[in-house]
Amino acid sequence: MTKSDSTNRSSQTHPLDSMDDWEQDLLERYPEPQLVRSQNVSQQTDSFRNYAAQARPSVREFYRLNHRYQTVDFVRSKHAEFLTLSRRSMGSWEAMEYLNQLVDDSDPDIDLPQIEHLLQTAEAIRADGRPDWFILAGLVHDLGKILCLWGDAQWAVVGDTFPVGCRWSPRIVFYEAFADNPDHQVELYQTENGIYQSGCGLDQLMLSWGHDEYMYHVARDYLPSPALAMIRYHSCYPIHRESAYGHLLKQQDAELLKWVVDFNQYDLYTKRDQRMDVAGLRPYYEDLIARYFPPKIKW
Ligand SMILES: [Fe+2]
Ligand SMILES: [Fe+2]
Structure with a gap:
């Protein structure tokens, strides 16, 4: 969403002040382990439930819409719309700057620009001496x-x-909100395996549509x-954090x-509060990008 078309927003499409509010909410649901230990906060099932009861109204509304509209047909339509990767051709750093145009109703004093979240994540991984990929x-x-743009x-x-x-x-999270999803009426979709075979593997699953699946297709080659x-x-908390859907996974998925x-x-x-020296870090990251990606990729 750029400044020019921000007027097209409605509570039906943009209940959150900022997309970052979802990530902020994740932190409330899954507090940092060190903090949990020092504050003696329980991480048992009941805290998962307590979290849902205490979530902010905007977050609750966000999940209501997500669970209402993410249907099999919706996901298929988004695959058809975006996975041809025929919108743009641009380099990775260029895409980071493009994403940075995203302007929402967040407080610029609190929420860092998108490019800084990416750099913070990468810098933390780099500081731990992990592999370049x-x-x-x-x-x-x-x-x-950038789908939001x-x-x-x-x-x-x-x-x-x-x-x-x-x-x-x-x-x-907010499982109850699926009651309004039209897939509720499709008998096959309400079986344990649904459209899948037991043990088919993670890569056979059609996940609800979002930035993860799209970026995977951009980067897959x-x-x-x-x-x-x-x-x-990375956003599939039900599987990677809550260990749900084990019956659909295969052995190699554990790795x-x-x-x-x-x-x-x-x-x-x-x-989140530490600013990044974007210009200073750019040469290192342009070099890293060039080790894996061609100068332009399809979006
Ligand atoms: Fe992230
Ligand atoms: Fe993400």
Whole structure:
């Protein structure tokens, strides 16, 4: 959403002041382990429930819309609309600057520009001496949020993702809101396996539409498979955090999910208040990008 078309926003598409409010909310649901230990906060099932009861009205509304509208047909229509990657051709750094145009109703004194979240994530991974493709995954993982610049609603860009086409897991946050989803009426979609085979594997699942799936398709020809798993599944909290849908996974998925969980700490718990020297970091990251991506990629 750019300044010019911000008037097209409505509470139906943009209940949150900022897409970052979803990530802020994740931190309330999944507090940093160190904080949990020092404050003796319980991380049992009841705290998951308590979280849902205490969530802000805008977040509640965000999930209501997400769970109401993310249907099998909706996801298929978004695949057809975006996965041809025929909108633009641009380099990764260019895409970071493009994403930075995103202007919403957030407080600029509190919320960092999108490019700084990407750099914070990548810098935290780099500081831990992780492989260069891991750092690069951190740098690009949220670039799919450019979907918002092309008019997609917040609930179709961010939010926890989950498989569509089979019975929803009660481990999905605000599970009750699925009562209004039209897929409720489709008998096949309400069975345990739905449109899938038991043990079919993570890569066979059609996840609710958002920035993860889109970015995975943009990057899939260029990055190694653990990096692609981090990008594709980082918002799939029901699977990587809540261990739901185990019956649809295959043995090799456990290995990939370890990488996703490893990545998640850098995505969620990197310092939000520390500003990044964007110009100073740029040469290092342009070099890193060039090691894996061609100068222009399809979006
Ligand atoms: Fe993300
Ligand atoms: Fe992120």
